[in-house]
Amino acid sequence: MADAAVAPPSLRALLSRRDLHLRLVADEADLSPGILDRPVRWVHSSDLADPTxxxxxxxxxxxxxTQFADAAAADYDAYVGRLLARGVQGLGFGTEVVRDGIPSRLVVACRQAGMPLFEVPYRTPFIAVARAGAEAIAADAYARRSWxxxxxxxxxLAALRPDGLTATLAELSRQLGCWVGLYDAAGALRTASPAGSLPAATADAVSAxxxxMLRxxxxxxxxxxxxxxxxNVQTLGRGGHLRGALAIAADDLDHEARSVVTAVVAMAALALEQQDGLGRAIGTFRAGLVQSLAADDPALARRAARDLFGPLPAAPIVVALTPPAAARSAALTEWLETRAPEGRGELFFGRGDDGLVLVVPAGARAVLDxxxxxxxxxxxxxxxxxxxGFSRALTQARTARDRTEAPGLADFADTARAGLLAALDSEAARAVAAGALGPLRRHDQTQGSMLVETVDAWLAHDCSHEATAQALGIHRHTVRARIAxxxxxxxxxxxxxxxxxxxxTALRLAE
Structure with a gap:
């Protein structure tokens, strides 16, 4: 922050004022590190034994x-200790007003505690010191506002450049003198300035x-x-529709710096919203290409996609389908837009009727994982x-998705191996099966018969009365009678x- 680096008023700056004739009593080496350069918020005077x-x-x-008129050695130590605990930055002693010089015990107590002690000579009124502090504070405030x-x-002005958002973040980084990063709706770092200056461990923690926050x-x-x-991390966008986050590697920003950050947050959010509008238009175009592919006539989709997205993935392809909610996920869409290497024909995606349709070469499914x-x-x-065969492949992807509950890839090949009954299994199918078997079950319950068990065994043994009788341990005539x-x-x-x-089938679905 070149212009922003007008240092807040400090005790060092106050002591350097020649017109005040102030004198630091202790050596700087005996003081708490950096205490002379800490910001001074005000200059106050008091002769109370405990002004804290x-x-x-x-x-x-x-x-x-005045408070030291009858003080013992321990009183000086306690007095200085209270001031340090309260965060007092320095102690000025006005000499030749109440007593000559500075009490030696006070000098020792300040030296042992690392508290800056300075002499205010008789010719320098306290009001002059206080006014000098106030003037420095006012000058600093004016400088900060101007900055x-x-x-x-x-x-x-940076926002008006062709690469407006990137230029704005770079300018913010320059003004604050720190690392600034912009994350997209998927939580991935989109741009940073200065690039690569954030430690890897910190970068990982911020990304997480x-x-x-975005989830x-x-x-x-x-x-x-x-x-x-x-x-510091600040989300961008409105609740329920977050567009990303702005991260700034600064521990403590004052009011003026925060006002600059607020302006950038507003501009970044607006820029991302504008990009979101363009993204919706592109998304509608993608959905149209998916509908064209679903008609099993890829000629139009190939020509239209080549100009905007690059060539479609080369056949043979794998068609994949996400759950319906994922098609409305800005985070997923933005992640795909910024990372899908579509120019090399490795991935195409677009909104379908009930999910996001993804198309990849058959040998490049890693991106789906x-x-x-x-x-x-x-x-x-x-x-x-x-x-x-795109429409058939889309049906296969839908079937595999709907037959799987745990997150991950669901292969139609696995669904096919499970058999037709697995595909038919549903609440509706089980209800129909229960209805079909209902008369047999009620007869068994009221008459004490075993018709369901006998029919099940008879069908399992290729409708052979002899084999069924052996399996159930009954006579074949009994089997014949029960089937009738x-x-x-x-x-x-x-x-x-x-x-x-x-x-x-009804027996299997009812199991």
Whole structure:
């Protein structure tokens, strides 16, 4: 912060005023490190034995020593200890007003405590010291306000450049003299200035915090600390529609610096909202290309995609489908927009009727694994196919997705291996099966028969009365009688394959 680096008033600056004739009593080496350069917030005078209830942190206290008239050695130590505990930055002693010189015990107590002690000669009134402090404070405040206005103008001009958002962040970094980073809606670092200057451990911690804040979906601010580095994080966008986050590696920003940051946050949020509008238009175009591909005629989609996104992935391809909610995820869409190497034909995506459709070469499914893991999604994947079978592949991906609950990739090949019954299994199918078997179950309950068990065994043994009798340990005539009874109860002939297959399916779904 070149212009912003007008140092706040300090005790060193006050002691350097030749017109005040102040004299530091102790050697600087005996003082607390850096205490002479800490900001002084005010200059106050008091002769109370304990003025600390009326003081605030960062003051310089002036006294004439009236309170030490009958003081013992321990009183001096206690007095200085109270001042240090309250955050007093220095003690000025007015000599030749109440007593000659500075009490030696006070000098010793200040030296032992590392408290700056300086002499205010008789010819320098306390009011002159206080006025000098007030003037320095006012000058510093004016300088900070002037810097803030100049900094806001600089970042506003940077926003007018073709790369407005990146230039604005670079200018903010220059004005604050610290690292500044912009994260997208997916929590990934989009741009930073100065690039690569943030320690790796801090960068990882900030990225993790940004992702957590964005997942909550509400506007928030926080601070990440790793070692001696503190990074302030502020989300961008409105609640429920966050567009990213701004991170600044600065521990303590004053009011003027925060006003500059606030201006940049507003500009960044506006720029991201404008980009969001463009993104919606592109998303609509992508959805149209998906509809074209779903018609199994890729010619139009190939021509339209080549100009804007690059070539479509080369066949054979795998078609994947996310859950419906993921198609509305700005974080997922932005992650795909900024990371998908579409120019090399490795990924195409677009909104479908019930999810985000992803298309990759059959041998390049790693990106699908990454998406499923990063966004904790179930992604259904088709078998490898050509673009002329796109609609069939989309149905396969949908089937695999809907048959899987745990996040990760769901292969249609695995679903197919589970058999047709697994695909038919649903609440509706089980309800129909229970209805079909209801007459047999009620007969068994009221008559004490075993029609369901017998029919199940009969179908399992290829409708052989002999094999069924051996399996159940009963006579074959008993099996024949029970099957005949089951046909009467069900009101249907079980001699045809279709009737037997339907009853067997109902038994399997009802298990």
């Amino acid at each position: 209830p009326f003081l605030s942190e960062g003051l310089v206290l002036l006294t004439t020593g 803030s206005l100049a900094a806001q103008r600089a970042v506003s 915090e940004v992702r957590t 909550r979906g509400t506007r928030a601010a926080g601070t990440v600390r790793t070692g001696d580095t503190a990074v 990454e998406i499923a893991e990063r966004f904790e999604l179930v992604i259904g994947c088709s078998a490898p196919c050509g673009y002329d 009874q089951a046909q009467r109860v069900l009101g249907r002939d079980l001699s045809s394959f279709a009737a037997r297959a339907e009853l067997w």
